[in-house]
Amino acid sequence: MATKANSVPIPTLISVDPFVPADQQKGLHNRWHPDIPPVVTVKPGEAFKIECVDWTGAQIGNNDTSDDVKNVDLTKVHNLSGPVAVEGAEPGDALVVDILDVVPFEKMPWGYTGIFELTNGGGLFAKEFNSKACKAIWDFEGIYATSRHIPGIRFAGVSHPGLIGTAPSASLLATWNAREGALIADPAHAEAVPPVAFAPNAVGAYVGQDEASVDGETRERIAREGARTIPGREHGGNCDIKNLSRGSRCYFPVFVPGANLSVGDLHFSQGDGELSFCGAIEMIRYSLLLGTTQAGIITFKTSIIKGGVEKFALKQPIFLPSPIDPLYSQKVIFEGISVDYHGDGKQYNMDATVAYKQAALNAIAYLMKLGYTREQAYLLLSAAPIEAHVGALVDSPNACVTLAIPTGIFEHDILPKPEGLTKQNFGQCAIRSDGVV
Incomplete structure (x- = not known):
């Protein structure tokens, strides 16, 4: 009792x-x-x-x-x-x-x-x-x-x-x-x-x-x-x-x-x-x-x-780590290397931070093709259970980092297709009252 x-x-x-x-x-x-x-x-x-x-x-x-x-x-x-x-x-x-x-x-x-x-x-x-x-x-x-x-x-x-x-x-x-x-x-x-x-x-x-x-x-x-x-x-x-x-x-x-x-x-x-x-x-x-x-x-x-x-x-x-993790088996994975190809094109030597940033910027560019704003994509990659991994730190001069987005978190299909991606209007996140982004 x-x-x-x-x-x-x-x-x-x-x-x-x-x-x-x-x-x-x-x-x-x-x-x-x-x-x-x-x-x-x-x-x-x-x-x-x-x-x-x-x-x-x-x-x-x-x-x-x-x-x-x-x-x-x-x-x-x-x-x-x-x-x-x-x-x-x-x-x-x-x-x-x-x-x-x-x-x-x-x-x-x-x-x-x-x-x-x-x-x-x-x-x-x-x-x-x-x-x-x-x-x-x-x-x-x-x-x-x-x-x-x-x-x-x-x-x-x-x-x-x-x-x-x-x-x-x-x-x-x-x-x-x-x-x-x-x-x-x-x-x-x-x-x-x-x-x-x-x-x-x-x-x-x-x-x-x-x-x-x-x-x-x-x-x-x-x-x-x-x-x-x-x-x-x-x-x-x-x-x-x-x-x-x-x-x-x-x-x-x-x-x-x-x-x-x-x-x-x-x-x-x-x-x-x-x-x-x-x-x-x-x-x-x-x-x-x-x-x-x-x-x-x-x-x-x-x-x-x-x-x-x-x-x-x-x-x-x-x-x-915990034995409990969301079961998101399918992911779209973006690769980044230690070259600032989203910026001035500078070659860095085995810089994993630069590589991570390039992978994230590749993912943001992809999400914008789906209709999300840059700000929404940035916030999403910060909050959702994405996975980042160091692929290689030995192949000079390019470190390789990957960033994986689970497809199961989306209510719509985000997979690459021969005809391209379907772009929708998802509005915008909360911005400043003066409208500056």
Whole structure:
């Protein structure tokens, strides 16, 4: 017989409101720093839920213009829930995290994908497209997403955290700031737009704990020294790996006592590369279990692997992807090589980023033949479960990268035919109120 005693729910340890600005809520922070204290402590083996706001902290709305994307304050991102300390975790250990589930709030069954301004965020094609703000709102229907801004598309999401990681030590933080500072200071990057890196910036820095936990002097030091959350680093961070969906297992290096795990930037779906900067379908809730080396979901035990950094040569996290993936067997695959044939024709030497960009531009050109605008195609490749693979990195001078689009996400036929492609009118995504794209 089922009873309350044998049906204990998984507790929610950090609660947030997706409709309230992040800097008005507790249990959140938007910088990496070892002096940010944990907001909660758990024992290995405990299952628990964490709620997250979207990465911008409720700056983007469900509407039909992209003015909010154009004017977004990027000094305030990403808004992470945590830190969560794990009893017994010490520097040099490996923290094992099993992801049990990732779901949106019931009261907010939608998300968004955005193209950001060239001078405010950018994206993979910021310069090539002289990017202007655009967005698509996606409605969630169970495991599927559809958008009024990109008609004719319906796909199953691979929900995952875009950003998850442990806190850095003071020495690791100093290393980050030194090496990224040197990159910024390099005269070769003086005119870079978007910037090549984001230095610590006290403007917009936020630590949600009250004064009893973080005094004014410590808060100022965190704001002054704290690493921005934009890139991924040795601790994990903003790596945007779409296959870290429910059922995944993560092994993180521990740099501070308790590990101090934080998570945010939740995605309903994303393509490999998240090419438009806010390329995934951003959404809002997360549930995880600190894991063990034992297989299983929900019913496992947890352990901290003592000395795991040395045992596994854990310079960066190791991930075991989820066994759950949408079954899209047929794909149209586009190839790219390290020649800028969509631009000035320059030959690059084994540059996989150039090759990826050419594959993506080939796909965008193809989708435009079907009737999608360049902006819609850019957003679609960012949000849908496309797959990118490195084909070859040995055949000088051309690296080869492929980008695969599942045909099953379209409501119409997109396969090449002798008579050519059928072009339809799919309108346009949400653009700025001044009409500039």
